[in-house]
Amino acid sequence: MKPRKFWPWLVFTLGAAYFLVPLIATFEFSLKMRRGYYSFDSYGSVFSDPAFQATFAYSALIGVFAIVVGIVVVVPAVYFVRLRLPHLRPLMEFITLLPLIIPAIVLVYGYIRLYNSSSIVPFTGSALGTDILLICGYVTLAMPYMYRAVDTGMRAIDVKTLTEAAQIMGADTLRIITSIILPNILVAVLSGAFLTFAIVIGEFTIASLLNRPAFGPYLQNIGANRAYEPSALAIISFIITWGAMGMIQLLARFAPRSAPVTD
Amino acid sequence: MSDQHFLRVEGLTKHYGTNAVVKGVSFDFSKGEFISLLGPSGCGKTTILRMIAGFETPSSGTIQVDGEDITALRPNQRRLGMVFQAYALFPNLTVGDNIGFGLKVAGLGREQRRARVEEMLKLIGLPGFEKRFPYEMSGGQQQRVALARAIAPRPRLLLLDEPLSALDAKIRVSLREEIRAIQRELGITTVFVTHDQEEALSISDRIVVMNAGNIEQLGTPHDIYNRPSTRFAATFVGHLNTLPAASFGPDRAIRPELISLTQRPDTDTTLSGIVSDIGFMGSVLRLKVDVADVRLSIDTFNANSTPPQRGDAVTLHLASRDVLALGA
Ligand SMILES: Nc1ncnc2c1ncn2[C@@H]1O[C@H](COP(=O)(O)OP(=O)(O)OP(=O)(O)O)[C@@H](O)[C@H]1O
Ligand SMILES: [Mg+2]
Numbered sequence: 001m002k003p004r005k006f007w008p009w010l011v012f013t014l015g016a017a018y019f020l021v022p023l024i025a026t027f028e029f030s031l032k033m034r035r036g037y038y039s040f041d042s043y044g045s046v047f048s049d050p051a052f053q054a055t056f057a058y059s060a061l062i063g064v065f066a067i068v069v070g071i072v073v074v075v076p077a078v079y080f081v082r083l084r085l086p087h088l089r090p091l092m093e094f095i096t097l098l099p100l101i102i103p104a105i106v107l108v109y110g111y112i113r114l115y116n117s118s119s120i121v122p123f124t125g126s127a128l129g130t131d132i133l134l135i136c137g138y139v140t141l142a143m144p145y146m147y148r149a150v151d152t153g154m155r156a157i158d159v160k161t162l163t164e165a166a167q168i169m170g171a172d173t174l175r176i177i178t179s180i181i182l183p184n185i186l187v188a189v190l191s192g193a194f195l196t197f198a199i200v201i202g203e204f205t206i207a208s209l210l211n212r213p214a215f216g217p218y219l220q221n222i223g224a225n226r227a228y229e230p231s232a233l234a235i236i237s238f239i240i241t242w243g244a245m246g247m248i249q250l251l252a253r254f255a256p257r258s259a260p261v262t263d
Numbered sequence: 264m265s266d267q268h269f270l271r272v273e274g275l276t277k278h279y280g281t282n283a284v285v286k287g288v289s290f291d292f293s294k295g296e297f298i299s300l301l302g303p304s305g306c307g308k309t310t311i312l313r314m315i316a317g318f319e320t321p322s323s324g325t326i327q328v329d330g331e332d333i334t335a336l337r338p339n340q341r342r343l344g345m346v347f348q349a350y351a352l353f354p355n356l357t358v359g360d361n362i363g364f365g366l367k368v369a370g371l372g373r374e375q376r377r378a379r380v381e382e383m384l385k386l387i388g389l390p391g392f393e394k395r396f397p398y399e400m401s402g403g404q405q406q407r408v409a410l411a412r413a414i415a416p417r418p419r420l421l422l423l424d425e426p427l428s429a430l431d432a433k434i435r436v437s438l439r440e441e442i443r444a445i446q447r448e449l450g451i452t453t454v455f456v457t458h459d460q461e462e463a464l465s466i467s468d469r470i471v472v473m474n475a476g477n478i479e480q481l482g483t484p485h486d487i488y489n490r491p492s493t494r495f496a497a498t499f500v501g502h503l504n505t506l507p508a509a510s511f512g513p514d515r516a517i518r519p520e521l522i523s524l525t526q527r528p529d530t531d532t533t534l535s536g537i538v539s540d541i542g543f544m545g546s547v548l549r550l551k552v553d554v555a556d557v558r559l560s561i562d563t564f565n566a567n568s569t570p571p572q573r574g575d576a577v578t579l580h581l582a583s584r585d586v587l588a589l590g591a
Contacts, residue, residue, distance in 0.1 A: 168341070
């Protein structure tokens, strides 16, 4: 090893160890359920738990809705700001960062105050209403990521000229967004979608305070009451999140190859 | 509706804030004409074209196409076609789907679309390319597809904003001829924006010479070149030599190719000067000759004889009827 590379390698190794050692330790521990030798018993126990299946399915479904709502809200918003109100972009940047600054607990207390069963819009009065609220909360939490993903996607295409080209051929706004803009930023939108999914699957605060049977509270519950299963669940969560990240990387390779943007 | 007054623009103005970029432009063209808007950068050509297309709202004035006032219509209601400088093909669609886009929007069935796309690809000389994606095509091919896409839905008017300026010189010339041939074949009224005077002269029926938001002159290429009505039109279109004021009076000028080194039947004036530079441009020799206090540019055909050398004394012949009086 060249001496020049010693320090960078050292820093890299320390950084990697910082992340990997706890992970490896957790993994190792999760294999120790059966005394004396390694086994995947804890994983078997997790997967066969009906509560695991139910909460995971619930969160996955909520995640899908959060993704759909997020796309429907963010894509047109970014599109119109880019096209018609470019001077509002700094404001958009700021607003979409707010969910990172405001803790989720503040957000959910706000929801509960605004939408409690004695308010004008009693979302929390029914399970369905609470689910809608939960989805809205997740859309908000994922907003910083979804916005940035979509914005990056739109930066790569010449939104204005493509819009005008479609307009002059008679297309209306809905058709332009669905058949021209969205397909061209699909990879970016999907990466936003996977980030949203990763957030929703692990989220605890909002789901717990709204008292919904989501995966996050289930994780917490298991963590407080079992020995080996929590480690197995932690590893499973990691794999899901990394899977989502890996999908983003994979999709980036399929980004539509467009002609160079000139504007 | 008769074929006259097919595209009629009256008193068109556009302000951005207090800045007037189009200052009361009017013109009137017949069906099937090929019109160029020619002028230097920033003179408002694109702005006029975009107002015709509906992408910019005029501050005042009206635009009529085929007797219909379209000034207040949205771009997607105007039934026009447009080709952009940057091609603007839809990257997610194949060539065939790009060309068929306007037809799909118009509600044509799959079979009709396929037939029209095929016809268009044949017209632009790219038969069999419908399955390709834009990124698999060269710039010139992409721009031809963009042209096919614009004309496929049979628009009333074809608008082109410097469609050739992103291409290299050779393709630029061949494609502009192709555009002109297709335009003639379809008889589609066309407005072509360019800042390249040679381009405008070579393909237009009529040219609108613009400067700083105003029309300087509107006429056939022949008129504009030979009878420029303003100083700007004279100097912007083609080369021009200002003649020595002592012998011709102030503001007199002549085209470089109208000065000869030998006498012609119509020449009646001579000047003597010293050759200061020779440029060989293939078919043309461009000489610089110092006469009194001015340097004249002279274009002669490259004959197979020994050209004059630098420092040679030469006699120049010109016809006084070729001398242009530059007005304001
Ligand atoms: N959106 C806008 N806001 C303010 N000024 C503008 C806007 N669009 C154009 N202009 C100004 O209007 C003038 C005319 O612009 P235009 O694009 O029509 O010129 P052009 O003749 O097409 O020039 P070029 O040959 O460079 O394309 C320019 O001075 C430009 O700066
Ligand atoms: Mg322009």
